[in-house]
Amino acid sequence: MKTRSAYHRFRRPHALALPLAGILAIGLASPATAAPQVNADAQATAAARQMLRGMSLPEKVGQLFVTWVNGKSADEVNPQNRIDFGVDxxxxxxxxxxxxGVIYFNNDSHDxxxxxxxxxxxxxxxxxxxVSSGAHIPLQVGTDQEGGTVTRMGxxxxxxxxxxxxxxxxxTDRATAAATILGHELRAVGINQxxxxxxxxxxxxxxxxxxxxxxxxxxDLASQYVAAEVKGFQNSGRPTDTVSSTAKHFPGHGDAATDSHTGLPRIDRTEQQWRDIDVPPFKAAIKAGIDSIMSAHIQFPSLDPSGEPATLSKPILTGKLRDELGYQGVVITDSLMMDGVRERHSDAEIPVLALKAGVDQLLMPAHLDVAIDSVLNAVRSGELTERRIDESVLRVLKLKFKRGIMFSPFVNPAKVASRVGTPEHLATAQDIADRSITxxxxxxxxxxxxxKPSTALVTxxxxxxxxxxAARFTAHGTKATALPTGQTPTADQVAQAAAAAKNVDVVVVLTNNLGGFPLQGNLLKALADTGKPVVAVASQIPYDAGYANPIPTWLATYGYIAPSLEALTKVVLGETKPTGKLPVDIPAGADVHTVKYPFGHGLTW
Known part of the structure; x- marks a missing residue:
């Protein structure tokens, strides 16, 4: 009964709920039919405008912010909330x-x-x-569930x-299937972004x-897969079963040599190179109807010579994304806690500059009070107009109507087990991993x-x-021992691994970022010198295979989640054949101008 009464306190769109929900369900569940989709957009816009007229300025500004919360239940008293937000x-x-909105994490800081x-x-x-306070508007509940390295709900x-x-x-069909499952499982637990x-x-x-x-x-390949995943996230059922997806990080983070979490990367492409390389996947996302696009904290001098990060750049976010590419959806920043956006401006200046640049939502400002007050003060002083605030709030509200958040903010915990981690979903994930081993x-x-080997060493x-x-090998009938040496193996660790290798039938050696951590090469040489069959595995980035080393056998897994390790085990033990094809060129070590293994390469037997 608590959930029902809370929902009925969500008053403003209540009169629109039945007709608009029906129109949206028809339009969004059948994206191939253009007329209902256009009608749904118009109805969502009309409903959003009506809601906007009844909101106060603080309520409007609140809609522009998405932050973390500390705790695993809504009523958990967590001392960190008092530190971060002044409440419990x-x-x-x-x-x-x-x-x-709020964003969920699974790390030590915000779990x-x-x-x-x-x-x-x-x-x-x-x-x-x-829905029981303020403007009575449900939340976007978001998380980073890319898959693989960036997985929040495991x-x-x-x-x-x-x-x-x-x-x-x-x-691409499997990419759509993956995004469909990810989206449906997230929505089943109340995550809608x-x-x-x-x-x-x-x-x-x-x-x-x-x-x-x-x-x-x-x-071209990136564009195909981005569009395929947008389809899976957003168009794979009723709006209330899907999630808003977010293409990131505009105008393109792929050529960065610096991590924007810790510094401000500079991208020195020409504008034409940007159009040729970085733009196509974002164009594909926009054509597919992407709900939101995330900005990057990167300098891109050919697009904006001012030196401002793209998150704060009007030439990039308004000039390129809005005006040139025609994007009309929600633009959200990457986390405003990251050093890349805080290098040149204070935490009070950043939200105002971002809104001036064309941003709609501000993700994770380091000091929420400071950020919200700075926007309110900017409106009251005339630095920002309320009309500018309304433009962004309208986009946020329209997204919430289109995605069914306004009418179905709650989920049924009793149904979660039947919708999350089902045997069918797990089988799809394993099938995708099996096809990936290269x-x-x-x-x-x-x-x-x-x-088939009787014994193996995993190092x-x-x-x-x-x-x-090692546990997967053992489960498949090959008794395996794990002897990890890390990214910077010592001479003693190398010697121990080489000694252990002499007593097994096959050795599997995992690498991770061989270029950045070259001491792993000492381990590869010592294992090769044993004369035992050695299979080297690039367990994260495939570029490791391009560095000079004495191991003649290399596989790539592109990650190390459980399905990938299972797929690797089956290939090494001969239960399946590798079928993956490189999605990138692998250069000869640090010589990026010499391709050692070209895009599309992939052996089988």
């Missing part, structure tokens, strides 16, 4: 600031995940807080490989932050093994990953 619980954070049922109850709790939910692994399988897919073209092999989160180093080199013909990078892989 997630519900009180929502009520105090009239927020447009909102235990299990899917708990997440569903948390989502219901923060939604009750939203097992028992379905986990998918990284984007580059999906495109290595060369099936996914900050995915990554639309960056990873043209720089040394990119420290994108890498396998990108579908490809080629704009055989890059097999010069000595080590694979396929002449007979190299990744303590938990190495143990998990």
């Amino acid at each position: 619980t997630p519900a009180q954070v929502v009520q105090r600031y009239h927020l447009g 909102n995940f235990d299990d899917p049922v708990q997440v569903a109850k948390l989502s219901n709790g923060v939604q009750r807080a939203a 097992s028992p939910a379905t986990e998918f490989p990284n984007a580059m692994a999906i495109s290595a399988g060369r099936s 996914d900050y995915a897919p990554d639309a960056d073209v990873n043209s720089n092999p040394a990119n420290p932050v994108i890498g396998v989160r990108s579908f490809s180093g080629r704009p 055989a890059i080199a097999n010069d000595a013909g080590v694979l396929p093994l002449k007979q 190299g990078w990744g303590e938990s990953t190495g143990k998990a892989l």
Whole structure:
């Protein structure tokens, strides 16, 4: 009864709920039929305008902000909330600031995940807080669920490989299937906004932050997979079963050599190179009807010589994204806690500059009070007009109507188990991982093994990953020992691994960023010198295989989630054949101008 009464306190769109919900369901459930879709957009816009007219300025400004909350239930008293927001619980954070949205994390700083049922109850709790206070507007509840490296809701939910692994399988249908499952499982626990897919073209092999989160180093392949995932996230059922997707990071983070979490990257492409390389995936996302696009904290002098990061650049966000590409949806910033956007301006200046640039929503300002007050003061002083605020609020409200958030903000925790991590979903994830394993080199013909090995050694990078892989080998009938050595193996660790290798039938050595951590090369040489069959595995970025080393057999997994390790085990033991194709060129080590293994390469046997 609490959920019902909270919903009925959500008053403003109540009179529109039945007719508009029906129109939206017809239009969005059948994206191929243009007329209902146009009608749905018009109805959503009309409803959003009506709601906007009844909102106060603080309520409007609140809709422009998305922040983290501390706790795993809406009523959990968490001391960090007092430090961050001056209140005790997630519900009180929502009520105090009239927020447009919240974002969930699973890290040490902000941990909102235990299990899917708990997440569903948390989502219901923060939604009750939203619809029973302020403007009575439900929240966008977001998270970063790209798959692979960037996964917030893990097992028992379905986990998918990284984007580059999906495109290595060369099936856009499977990309749509992955996004469909991710979106449906997120919506089942009350998350209605996914900050995915990554639309960056990873043209720089040394990119420290994108890498396998990108579908490809080629704009055409990346575009195909971005569009396929947008379809899966947004158009795979009723609006209330799907999520808003977010293409990131505009105008393109793929050529960065600096991590924008810790610095301000500079992209030195020409404007024509930007159009040729970075733009196509964003164009594909816009054509597919993407709900939101995330800005990048990067300098792009050919697009804006001022030196401002793209998040604060009107020439980029309004001139390029709005005016040139014609994007009319929600523009959201990347996290405003990141150093890339805070290098040149104070936390009070950043939100105002972002809104002037063309941003609609401000994600995770470091000091929410400061950020909101700065926007309110800018309107009151005339630096920003209320009309400018209304433009962004209208886009946010329209998105909430179109995605069914206004009419269905709550979920049923009793149904979560039947919708999240189902056998069918898990089988799809394994099928995608099985198709992704790419055989890059097999010069000595080590694979396929002449007979199934009785024993194996798993060594190299990744303590938990190495143990998990050894467990998979053992489960498949090959007794395996894990001896992890990390990214910077010592001489003693190398010697121990080489000694252990002499007592097994096959060695699997995992690498991770061999170019950045070259001491891994000492381990590769010592293992090669044992004379044992050695299979080297690029367990994250595939570029490791391009560095000079004595191992003639290389596989790429593009990540190390459980389905990828299972797929790797089956290939090494000869139970399946590798079928993946490289989505990128692999250069000869640090020589990015010399291609050692070209795009599309992939061996099988």
